[in-house]
Amino acid sequence: MAKFHLTKTLSLDFLGGAWKEKGAYLEFNSFTIRDLKESFPGIADVDSKDPKSVSNSLGETIKMLEQKFVSGKGIDADGNLVEVNKEDLSDLPAEVIGKLVGFLSQTLSEATSEKPSETP
Numbered sequence: 675m676a677k678f679h680l681t682k683t684l685s686l687d688f689l690g691g692a693w694k695e696k697g698a699y700l701e702f703n704s705f706t707i708r709d710l711k712e713s714f715p716g717i718a719d720v721d722s723k724d725p726k727s728v729s730n731s732l733g734e735t736i737k738m739l740e741q742k743f744v745s746g747k748g749i750d751a752d753g754n755l756v757e758v759n760k761e762d763l764s765d766l767p768a769e770v771i772g773k774l775v776g777f778l779s780q781t782l783s784e785a786t787s788e789k790p791s792e793t794p
Contacts (some may be wrong), residue, residue: 680704681744684777689767693748696755700746700770702739705778709738732771739763739774 686698739760746758748766763771 678706682778684774686748686770688773689770691749692753692755696747696749698747698749698755700748700758700774701744702742702774702778703744705738705742709742735771735775736764739771742778 680703681701682704683699683701686700687694689698692698740763743760743763746762747755748758748762750756758766
C-alpha cells in the first residue's frame with residue numbers, strides 16, 4: 675500500500691449517449707512511480723505486430739487497473755446505470771483502457787513540465 679492516498683475519478687462522458695447523460699464514471703487509486711516502474715518496465719518493447727506481445731501487455735495493464743480500482747458506474751445493455759466491478763474492466767470499450775492509463779499516470783513529460791511557483 676502506498677504511503678500517500680489519492681483517488682482519481684474519470685468521467686465516461688466521452689462515450690456519449692446514456693454514458694454521459696447518466697453520469698457514468700470510474701474511480702481509481704492513483705498510480706505511483708513505483709507502480710509504473712514495476713508494471714510497465716518494458717512497455718517500450720511491446721511489438722505491436724506481435725499479437726502475443728500486445729496481449730501480454732494488455733493483460734498486465736488490466737491486472738494493474740484491477741488492483742487500483744475503487745468504484746464505478748457504467749451503462750448496461752438496457753441503458754441502465756449499474757455498478758462496475760474490477761472484474762468488469764475487461765468488458766468496457768477498448769478506448770476506456772487507453773484513457774484510464776493516460777489519466778492515471780499523467781505521463782512523465784506532463785509531470786516534469788510543471789514548474790514550481792517561484793517565491794520571492
